[in-house]
Amino acid sequence: MTDQTNAPLVLAVPSKGRLQENAAAFFGRAGLKLAQLSGARDYRGTLVGVPGVEVRYLSASEIASQLASGAAHLGVTGEDLIRETLPDAEGSVELLTPLGFGQATVVVAVPQAWIDVRAMSDLDEVASEMRLRQGRKLRIATKYVNLTRRFLAEHGIADYRIVESLGATEGAPAAGSAEIVVDITTTGATLQANALKILDDGIILRSEANLVASLKASWGEGQRSALRAVLGRIAAEERARTSREVRAALPESGGIDLAGIAALHEAELPYGAPKGLDGEIVLRCPAEAVFALSDALVQAGARAVSVRRIDYAFAAENPLAERLLARL
Ligand SMILES: Nc1ncnc2c1ncn2[C@@H]1O[C@H](COP(=O)(O)OP(=O)(O)OP(=O)(O)O)[C@@H](O)[C@H]1O
Ligand SMILES: O=P(O)(O)OC[C@H]1O[C@H](OP(=O)(O)OP(=O)(O)O)[C@H](O)[C@@H]1O
Ligand SMILES: [Mg+2]
Structure with a gap:
């Protein structure tokens, strides 16, 4: 067996196409700066300040294949490509988190001129009729061969x-x-321009770009610690983006049910409960809960409440990494 101790974690990043810019921006927000190695013949790079990571620039579909084979440990690609490329996606990769870009829907579309064909059941009739009357099979153009076969089988179309x-x-x-x-x-413009329409129940998959981890890759100690570093930053950025820090000056009289208020508004006390009865307390809550939480604090006697956005919220727990490590 080869010594894997110093083998890097391979992070596959889209090198072109629609996902490229958004993927680089996503890593940038998480404080993960991609640096392309100049002069390298193949597309490789590193993450500035995070040792033990090798970045590989690949097309979105190659990223799906490399995650499937275990050649890459982590990657950013569309769920459509994962589901198409991996017959057993659940068993070979972990979709760690959707990334909020690269939205696209995989659909069954037919000519708009087929007025009576609205649903998959109508398509079944069309296919059978073509077979019986014309002695030929309905032809479906696609690059999503596996998704198409699976979906049509589910609808009993053969x-x-x-x-x-x-x-x-x-x-x-x-x-x-x-x-x-x-x-x-995505926008429907291409279907419209080609006089095609989506069947009412013809939606195969709603996809977006995901951060995906391979269960087939070899995960040595070095790769696991690089994983914790990378996912720790990503989680810190996500936690910060989706939450707000709420600071309150507690009433001098004391007697505020902080635990009750926090529980009611999904807030936590990241730095613990206050030592004395008066003073400042820091809560963190989901962004959409700030007004309700602030109102509740004022009503309970808080003398002042301020809300701020935060850049990063690091925590001892690393939920993304733990979820993956539990499966390895
Ligand atoms: N409007 C869109 N058209 C195509 N892909 C999209 C769109 N929106 C999001 N995506 C996502 O981006 C992925 C990659 O698409 P992209 O067009 O960048 O590469 P590709 O089609 O694999 O390569 P190429 O177009 O160069 O042959 C898609 O599989 C999908 O997950
Ligand atoms: O619903 P819309 O917003 O019109 O987008 C959908 C179109 O975009 C993609 O093509 P792309 O431009 O990636 O070219 P490709 O077929 O070469 O991949 C996709 O394959 C559709 O053709
Ligand atoms: Mg394309």
Whole structure:
């Protein structure tokens, strides 16, 4: 066996396309600065200030394959590509957290001219009729071959043939290479431009970019500690972004039910309860709970309450890392 002690954690980052900019921005917010190695023949880089990490720049679909094979430990890619590339996604990767960008929906779309075809059950009829009357199978253009097969099987549709598409999928019906398509859509503009419509129950998957970890990669001690560092920063940024710090001057009279108020508004006391009865207390609550919490504090006698955004909120717990480590 080779010595894996010094092997780095491989972090796969989109090198092009729609996810690239957003992915770099996401790491940047978490204080993880990507530095591309200049002169390297292949696309490699490092994370400034985080040792033991090798960054690899790959296309979104290559990232899905490398997570599947275990060549990459962590990566950013679309859930659509994960579900398409990995027959057993649950068993081979962990979707750590959705990232709020790269939204796209994988859909079944048919020509708008097919007025009577609105649902998957209508499509089943069309397919059977084509088979019976014309002796040929309904052709579906897609690059989502596995997602399409699975979805059609769930709807009991078997009379069809997949035409693998490598791009401009929506043009297939007009070009005569297929009758219908399965593809991703975001604004719907491409479907509209090609006179296609989504079937009412034709939504296969709502996807967005995710931070994904491979369960197939080799996770030595060095890689685990790099993982804690990377995910600790990501969690600190997420915790900070979704919460607010609420500081209150407690009433001189004392007698405020802090624990009760905190529980009611999903707030916590990250630095503990105050020592004396008067003084300042720091709470942290979900961003959407600040007004209710502040009102409650004032009503309970707080003399002043201020709310601030925070940049990072580090904590002893590292929920993202713990969830993954528990599965390794
Ligand atoms: N409108 C969109 N069109 C395509 N992909 C999108 C869109 N919005 C989000 N995505 C996400 O980005 C992923 C990668 O798409 P992108 O177009 O960047 O690369 P690709 O299609 O794999 O490569 P290329 O287009 O260069 O062949 C998609 O699988 C999807 O998860
Ligand atoms: O619903 P819309 O907002 O119109 O977006 C959907 C289109 O965008 C993507 O194509 P892309 O531009 O990535 O080209 P590709 O087919 O070469 O991947 C996708 O494959 C659709 O064609
Ligand atoms: Mg594309």
